[in-house]
Each structure stands twice: as structure tokens, then as C-alpha cells.
Amino acid sequence: MAATQTSSFPAQVAPVSTGVALPSFTLWWRELVRFYRQRSRVIGVIASPLLFWVVIGSGFGTSFRSGNAAGQQHYLDYFYPGALIMIVLFTSIFTMMSVIEDRKQGFLLSVLVAPVPRSSIVLGKVLGGTTLSAVQGLIFLVFAPLVGVHLDLLRFLLVVVTVFLLSFSLTALGFAIAWPMDSTQAFHAIINLFLIPLWLLSGALFPLAGASGWLRLLMRINPLTYGVEALRTLLYPSTPVVFSLGASMATMVLFSAIMFLLAFIMVNRRTTKPAA
Amino acid sequence: MASKVPSLEEFSPDSAASAPQSSVISVENIVHRYDTRAALNGVTFRVHHAELFGLLGPNGSGKTTLFRILSTLMIPSSGRALIMGYDAATEPARLRRQIGVVFQAQSVDPKLTAYENLWHQGHLYGLRGRALKSRILEILNRVGLADRAHEYVETFSGGMQRRIELAKGLLHHPSVLLLDEPTTGLDPGARRDLWQYLAILRDEERVSVIVTTHLMEEAERCDRLVIMNEGKVVALGTPAELKKEIGGDVILLDAREPELLAQRIQAKFNVETTTMEGQVRLELENGHRFIAEVVEAFPGEIQAVSVSKPSLEDVFIHRTGHRFWTEDQQGELRKKSQDKKKH
Numbered sequence: 001m002a003a004t005q006t007s008s009f010p011a012q013v014a015p016v017s018t019g020v021a022l023p024s025f026t027l028w029w030r031e032l033v034r035f036y037r038q039r040s041r042v043i044g045v046i047a048s049p050l051l052f053w054v055v056i057g058s059g060f061g062t063s064f065r066s067g068n069a070a071g072q073q074h075y076l077d078y079f080y081p082g083a084l085i086m087i088v089l090f091t092s093i094f095t096m097m098s099v100i101e102d103r104k105q106g107f108l109l110s111v112l113v114a115p116v117p118r119s120s121i122v123l124g125k126v127l128g129g130t131t132l133s134a135v136q137g138l139i140f141l142v143f144a145p146l147v148g149v150h151l152d153l154l155r156f157l158l159v160v161v162t163v164f165l166l167s168f169s170l171t172a173l174g175f176a177i178a179w180p181m182d183s184t185q186a187f188h189a190i191i192n193l194f195l196i197p198l199w200l201l202s203g204a205l206f207p208l209a210g211a212s213g214w215l216r217l218l219m220r221i222n223p224l225t226y227g228v229e230a231l232r233t234l235l236y237p238s239t240p241v242v243f244s245l246g247a248s249m250a251t252m253v254l255f256s257a258i259m260f261l262l263a264f265i266m267v268n269r270r271t272t273k274p275a276a
Numbered sequence: 277m278a279s280k281v282p283s284l285e286e287f288s289p290d291s292a293a294s295a296p297q298s299s300v301i302s303v304e305n306i307v308h309r310y311d312t313r314a315a316l317n318g319v320t321f322r323v324h325h326a327e328l329f330g331l332l333g334p335n336g337s338g339k340t341t342l343f344r345i346l347s348t349l350m351i352p353s354s355g356r357a358l359i360m361g362y363d364a365a366t367e368p369a370r371l372r373r374q375i376g377v378v379f380q381a382q383s384v385d386p387k388l389t390a391y392e393n394l395w396h397q398g399h400l401y402g403l404r405g406r407a408l409k410s411r412i413l414e415i416l417n418r419v420g421l422a423d424r425a426h427e428y429v430e431t432f433s434g435g436m437q438r439r440i441e442l443a444k445g446l447l448h449h450p451s452v453l454l455l456d457e458p459t460t461g462l463d464p465g466a467r468r469d470l471w472q473y474l475a476i477l478r479d480e481e482r483v484s485v486i487v488t489t490h491l492m493e494e495a496e497r498c499d500r501l502v503i504m505n506e507g508k509v510v511a512l513g514t515p516a517e518l519k520k521e522i523g524g525d526v527i528l529l530d531a532r533e534p535e536l537l538a539q540r541i542q543a544k545f546n547v548e549t550t551t552m553e554g555q556v557r558l559e560l561e562n563g564h565r566f567i568a569e570v571v572e573a574f575p576g577e578i579q580a581v582s583v584s585k586p587s588l589e590d591v592f593i594h595r596t597g598h599r600f601w602t603e604d605q606q607g608e609l610r611k612k613s614q615d616k617k618k619h
Contacts, residue, residue, distance in 0.1 A: 018402035026399035034387050106383035110444060113347050114400035115372035 023116040027124025049140040077147045081231035082204025088137040092167050095129035096174030118267045129171035137163040149235045165252040166227045172259035179266045203228040208242050223255040300325050300484040306355035315341040317507035326482040330498030338507040339488040343456045347377045376445035380456040384440050386430035401448035415443045435466030455487045492588045510595040522586035525563030529556040530580035
């Protein structure tokens with residue numbers, strides 16, 4: 001009979017609840033292991049900030065030698081936080097291409113039929129992507145002394161928090177975009193539509209203070225702006241900024257929460273349509 | 277999201293009443309529509325405890341849709357599916373703990389080793405630590421891959437990857453194992469091994485096994501099966517029961533003018549005939565005697581004769597009036613695969 005059947009292996013039946021932590025951990029760990037096993041991706045993570053730096057350094061650095069007057073910031077120095085943001089932005093969102101791959105390879109199906117809370121699927125995948133992109137962002141911090149930035153411990157930790165929050169929110173955004181997609185091409189198309197404007201209008205290239213009218217409004221509603229502002233405050237405490245560090249941080253926490261919720265809602269949709 | 281293994285007391289009288297004690301799965305009048313097309317059109321059947329149960333049907337008959345509903349990946353448009361008393365639509369978390377699922381497509385991660393795949397799988401079911409480790413080694417032994425535990429799955433043959441899939445599905449001791457066309461892409465040897473293993477599971481671990489297939493010879497190995505066609509159950513029973521209803525032998529006559537021949541046979545022998553693809557088909561007892569008479573009665577008109585014991589395909593033809601693979605469906609399949617290529 002049905003009920004006795006389940007109790008015939010009392011010692012071997014899986015524990016009553018998996019909780020959120022264990023499945024999240026396992027999905028997070030898998031993300032890291034998979035990353036590490038793909039050598040080209042590892043090389044990309046180390047090399048791309050370096051390459052980025054060299055190109056920017058020798059290109060922009062000589063072209064925009066306008067800011068030599070006292071009190072005015074060199075453009076290369078100005079651009080440093082923007083470059084950091086760019087690395088985090090691209091890495092975060094593109095790591096979530098693995099959602100589409102998991103779906104195609106069938107791995108996702110076996111997770112979906114497992115008795116795990118849906119939040120752990122989002123948490124595991126997003127934290128995996130966050131870890132990878134935050135590490136890459138922090139690798140770029142190695143070059144900070146070259147633009148004359150020497151961080152004390154507190155400021156360094158705040159930069160780490162900022163990079164983490166940015167990575168987390170953007171990875172969650174990437175997850176929410178990738179979840180309903182069935183091809184990496186479609187993902188690329190959407191991302192290009194989103195990503196470049198998001199970055200251009202974040203204050204990474206030109207300052208928020210200088211913008212006016214509709215541009216200023218767009219920059220103010222762009223969540224990335226607050227990341228750039230926070231980083232700028234931390235790296236160059238003497239330069240004037242529009243928002244206080246606290247306000248920027250709070251906005252990023254809020255943005256992270258909203259993005260995570262968005263991803264969570266996407267995953268929780270159980271429909272009459274095929275899941276994969 | 278806490279889900280519990282039901283104890284005897286917790287088994288609600290409600291679900292016990294709707295499903296008799298031996299029913300592990302109860303599918304009740306399920307209808308499912310994709311947009312406007314109905315993939316399932318009122319499907320009802322039950323699966324008993326420790327039974328090897330088959331869902332046989334041609335492509336497009338709705339068996340994969342049903343599989344998705346049973347494995348909680350999709351909610352049916354109407355009707356309900358219960359596994360171990362849990363409703364697939366409203367209690368997915370509890371139900372998921374009871375089932376192991378082996379998908380038609382690969383679900384193992386080829387970039388991980390066999391051991392790692394099972395390690396992650398165990399975590400998803402709340403297994404951990406040493407208990408998990410010993411269970412992984414046990415199940416790898418069971419599927420004969422213990423010596424390959426620490427090799428990447430991408431280096432495995434198709435048959436070995438299937439066995440890892442099976443190990444994944446069985447790791448957490450499910451009461452019910454669902455398999456969607458598990459022998460796709462396997463050579464005959466690996467196919468036979470898999471079916472033998474499913475029978476062992478049923479006999480030794482008392483697992484209820486539900487398999488979808490479009491292969492007659494696989495369906496023959498099931499304890500009971502449903503035959504599906506165009507979203508409906510056209511037959512339900514043991515293979516022997518189903519074949520018994522054909523009554524005797526199946527006789528096929530190749531003729532130049534099958535319609536005419538069929539009419540004349542009907543008139544002369546007072547038997548029922550059907551014509552199909554240039555053949556006259558009859559179901560009769562003592563077929564060998566009838567053949568002698570019919571060939572004698574219509575000399576020169578019959579080009580070839582065959583008598584056979586009824587197969588499950590004959591059951592399908594008997595119930596639906598057409599072949600398992602109709603010209604129409606094959607054309608559609610071809611079109612579908614072309615469409616897929618275009619995308």
C-alpha cells in the first residue's frame with residue numbers, strides 16, 4: 001500500500017526538508033567548478049581587465065591630456081571607476097548565460113523537479129555569478145595605485161561591498177532576462193539593447209553634474225549611476241559628488257532586492273506551458 | 277517549503293478514498309491544451325504499487341505532455357494527477373520528494389565527474405555528508421560505474437551516461453521512478469540492460485516504474501500499459517490481456533484490388549475485414565485454416581499472405597483503425613524537424 005511503501009526504507013529516505021542553504025550552496029559551487037574547468041574563461045577573467053587597462057591607458061591617456069591644470073582630474077583617473085563598473089556589468093550579466101545553457105543541456109530540468117525551494121535556485125545561480133564577477137572587479141582594483149589611489153582598509157572594504165552589491169544586482173537582472181530565453185543569440189540581442197546605454201548613462205564616461213535635462217533624468221533613474229557615484233566617492237574622497245555614499249549604497253541595496261525579487265518571480269511562475 | 281514524508285496517519289482519508297490502496301499514481305480525466313490544440317483529451321488511469329507501467333504511443337500522442345504533468349513541470353488545463361496521494365498541481369514540493377525523474381534528454385552535467393553529478397543531486401534532495409557519500413558509492417556500484425566515479429561524464433558512452441541519469445533519479449530512494457523514452461539513442465545491448473535493471477528495481481526495491489515509449493517490444497516488457505493515441509487512452513491492460521481481445525490470429529492479404537477482395541471475402545465467409553495500405557486485414561481464430569480456404573476461393577487475386585499472433589501494434593490498429601505510424605504523422609514529423617532546423 002502506498003503509505004507503507006515510503007516507510008519501508010525509514011533510514012534511507014531523504015531528510016524532511018532540504019532548506020534553502022544546501023541546494024543554494026551546491027548550485028553556487030557547481031557554478032564555480034564549471035568556471036574553473038573552462039580554462040578559456042579563467043584566462044578571460046584575468047586578462048580582460050588587464051587588456052582593458054592597457055588599451056585605455058595608452059589610448060585615452062594620451063588623447064585626453066587636457067586636465068593638467070591644478071585641481072582638475074585627469075580623464076584617466078576619472079574613467080577608472082567607470083572601467084571597473086564596465087567589467088562588473090558585463091561579467092555579471094554574461095555569467096547568467098549559463099541559465100540558458102543549463103536549460104539546453106537539461107541540467108535545469110533535474111533541478112526543477114527536485115524538492116528545492118525556488119528561491120534557492122535563484123540564490124545559488126546568482127551568487128555563483130556574483131562571485132565570479134566580483135572577483136574580476138576586485139582583480140581590476142590591483143591597478144588602483146597606478147591612478148594614484150591608495151585605499152585604507154575601511155575604504156577597501158567599502159569598495160568590496162559596493163562591487164559585491166553591483167555584481168549581485170546585475171547578475172540577478174541577467175538571471176531574470178535569461179530565464180525565459182531559449183537561445184543565447186536572443187540573450188545577446190537583448191543584452192546589447194540594455195547594457196551599452198545602461199553603462200553610457202551611468203556617469204562612467206561623463207559626469208552626472210555636467211548633464212542636463214532629459215539626460216540628467218535618465219542618469220538619475222539608472223541604478224548603475226549610484227554604483228559609479230559610490231565608487232568615485234570611495235576612490236577619490238576629495239572630488240565632489242552628487243549623492244552621498246550612504247544614499248548611493250542604500251539605492252544599490254534596494255536595486256539588489258528588487259532584481260532578486262524579479263528573478264524569484266520569474267522562477268516561481270508555474271504554468272500550463274512547458275518548463276523547458 | 278517544508279515537505280514531509282507522509283506517515284500512515286498523515287495520509288489523508290480523502291486521498292486514500294479517491295485512490296485505492298494499491299494505486300501509487302492516479303491520473304484523473306486530464307485535459308491539456310497548448311494554445312488551442314488539445315494534447316491530452318481526458319486521460320484517466322491508475323498505476324499500482326511496484327508495477328512496471330508503460331505509456332505507449334506514437335509521437336504526438338500526448339505521452340510527453342503527460343510525463344511533464346506527472347513530473348510537476350507543467351500544470352494540466354483540467355483534471356488532476358496524484359502521485360502517492362499528492363496533487364501534482366497543488367502540492368508539487370511534497371510530490372517531488374516521492375519521485376525520481378529520468379528525462380529523455382541528458383540532464384547530467386558533462387563538465388563534472390559522475391561522483392560530482394550525484395553529489396549535487398544529493399544536495400538537491402537534502403542528502404549530505406557521509407550518508408550521501410556512501411549512497412553515491414552504493415548507487416554507482418548498482419549501475420556498474422563505481423570504477424569511473426571520478427571521470428568526467430563527457431568521456432562516457434551513451435549507455436553509461438544513461439546509467440548515470442538513472443543513478444541520479446534513484447539516489448534519494450524515490451517511491452516512483454518516471455522515465456521518458458529512456459532508451460533513446462541506446463544500442464540494443466544497452467537497451468536490454470536498462471530494461472533488466474528496471475525489472476530488478478521493481479522486484480527488489482519495490483519501486484513503481486513508469487516508462488514512456490514508442491517501441492512495441494519495450495511495451496511488451498511492461499506489467500501493464502496504456503496505449504495512447506491523439507491525446508486519448510485507446511487501451512489499458514497487461515500486454516497479454518490486450519492481445520487476447522484480438523481473438524486468434526492476424527491475417528494480412530496483399531491484393532491488387534484490396535477493396536474488391538475485402539467485399540468478396542465478407543460476402544463469402546461472413547467475416548469482418550478492414551483494408552489498409554493495399555492490404556486486407558482480418559482477425560480470426562485458426563488463421564492457417566482460413567488461409568487455405570481463402571487462397572483456394574480467390575485464385576490469382578492474392579499476391580502474398582501472412583498469419584501472425586497479434587502484437588501490440590495489432591491492438592493499436594484494432595482500436596484506432598490505423599497504423600501506429602501513419603503516413604500523415606510521418607509527414608508531419610518530417611515537417612516538424614524541418615521547422616526546427618529553420619529556427
